[in-house]
Amino acid sequence: MAPRPAGRRPCIFCGAPTALTKEHFTPQWMHPLLPPLSDTHRVQMRTTDYGGATRRRLRQGGVRSIQMKCVCANCNGVWMSGLEEAARTAITRLVRGERHNIDAESLLLVQQWCAMKVFVADAEVPAASVATPQDREAFRATRTIPDYLRIRLGQTAGAGWASQFFRQTMSNSPNERPRFQVLVAGMGQLLVVATLDRTGGAVDLFAQTQLAVVLPSLNAEVAWPPNPLPLTDQDATAITTTLDQLKANLAGIIH
């Protein structure tokens, strides 16, 4: 099938076949909280087959340089910008690293905001997305989050992860749609570690004490930061190598 022109792709959330708008991954209100664009901040994409090689794309610019074109003006301008504004206070406190308790109301907004970002990042290349169009539509309509999306948050101390984006997908073969994706985004002092796992949930790769599980939420409130010891740049980078390290083992687990 020949690829459609970029402007004719349907909106990933509502399916409208209208022109899509190009938007920053990070909202404009966050940009003053992030370090300036620099060549030390990186964007990495990896695609891996369980039995095969990992393909990498790497570029400079960091998380705030990322723009994605996959949603329509109506979704972008109405419910998505509404959620950006609703979550602004709660996310800002995490980006700034403020010590506090994330209360139940803020936790819900944090979950929804992160889920929206994961859906967008996941579907930017529709053929390689893990989430289904039905699940994106359900999120748009009712904010329902599928149970295969897991979100952990950590606090980082290093300057290197203050603006970074990492995404890795895994599939059984190069011709198969990926069924596992990890997204790691560093925004100021906030590190988001999200997994979309449609393999049956056989693996839980990122269980570690410096990350708080916020989806599925274990408690009504989350103490912030989750650990007195923040993640170093090395800790955060180590998270991004987890899948490659475990690739050989995963091949035997996931079918």
Ligand SMILES: [Zn+2]
């Ligand atoms: Zn739309």
